[in-house]
Amino acid sequence: MSTSTPRTAVLAEPGPPAPRRRPGRVFAAVLCTLLGAGMTGAAGYEAVAEHRAAHRPLAADAAYRKAASLWRATPVDTLFPPVLDGRGAGPGGADRTWTRIALAPDADCPAALSADWRALLAPAGCTRVLRATYTDATRSSLVTVGMVFTPADAAAMQGLRGRFAAPAGYGFDDDRRAAWTSSVLPEAPVVVYAVSAFNDGRTLDAPRPAEDLMRQDATGPAARAGLGHETKAVADRVERAVRALAAPPAPEPTR
Incomplete structure (x- = not known):
């Protein structure tokens, strides 16, 4: 009788x-x-x-009040660029370029403004005056452009529209003034003005509004030299810079 060895099952060791x-x-x-x-x-x-x-965006009244501090919160080259592009700004749409040649320190109003301007601004108040002078590419003319900052509200500023006389220049005497312009900005408590002169030092009878010298029938050396156009164009370009800084930013598109 045969026998067989039984197989033992292999058991795995128990894990932990x-x-x-x-x-x-x-x-x-x-x-x-x-x-x-x-x-x-x-x-x-x-x-x-x-x-x-x-x-x-700020509310319009808050943006208006904030704009009163642009004179101390904005780089000077932003307010008065070293070069102004006057494409199409000359008589007959001629191109012009103006280079900044003088920059006045920001000044108290009594030191920078004439007596009639100080009297007109007295009810509204006057904070600071900034001024710069530009010359054209031929260096035949000078244009002083200024900004008068006030603490007044929009209603008080509106009452000043159309009441200013010819402003003082910076770098030339009053008897050399040729053309002038001024505007009260709706976006900021600021008056922007400009006044021009011939660079050769000649004296003139009286300064005339730039708009008058820009008319086709305007006569006289200042009109023929295009100083009305230059005065208005320089003021407009500085005015645009102030308006862009003062206007509330456009709201972001809704996503």
Whole structure:
């Protein structure tokens, strides 16, 4: 009778016992995850809110009041660019270019304005006056352009429209003044003005409004030299810079 050796089954060694989950640790981990997500979400919301607040346009009256401080908050080359482009600004649409040749320190109103301007501005108040002088490419003319900043509200400034006389120049005497212009800005408590002269030092009878010298039938050396056009064009370009700085930014498009 034959016999066979029985096969022994090979058993795997038992592994380490599975870790037991403790309810307290699980809860803490979930809580940390939720808190982290909440803080991240809050930070993201705060960043978006700050971005929107920074780019939210100011109300018109707030923007108007803020513009009263442009004289001290804006780089001088922004208010008075070193070079002004006068494309199409000369008589008959001729191109012009003006280079800044003199820049006055910001001044108190009594030191920079004539007596009639000071009297007119007295009810509204006067904060500061900025001035610069430009010359054309041929250096035959001079144009002083100025900004008068006031603390007045829009209603008081509107009452000043059309009441100013010829302003004082900067770098030339009053008897050399040729053409002048002034405007009260609707976006800011600022009066922008300009007054021109011949660079050769000649004296003139009296300064004339730039608009009068720009008419086709205007006569006299200042009209023939285009000083009315130059005076108005220089003032307009500086005025545009102030308006762009004072106007509230356009709202961002909704996404």
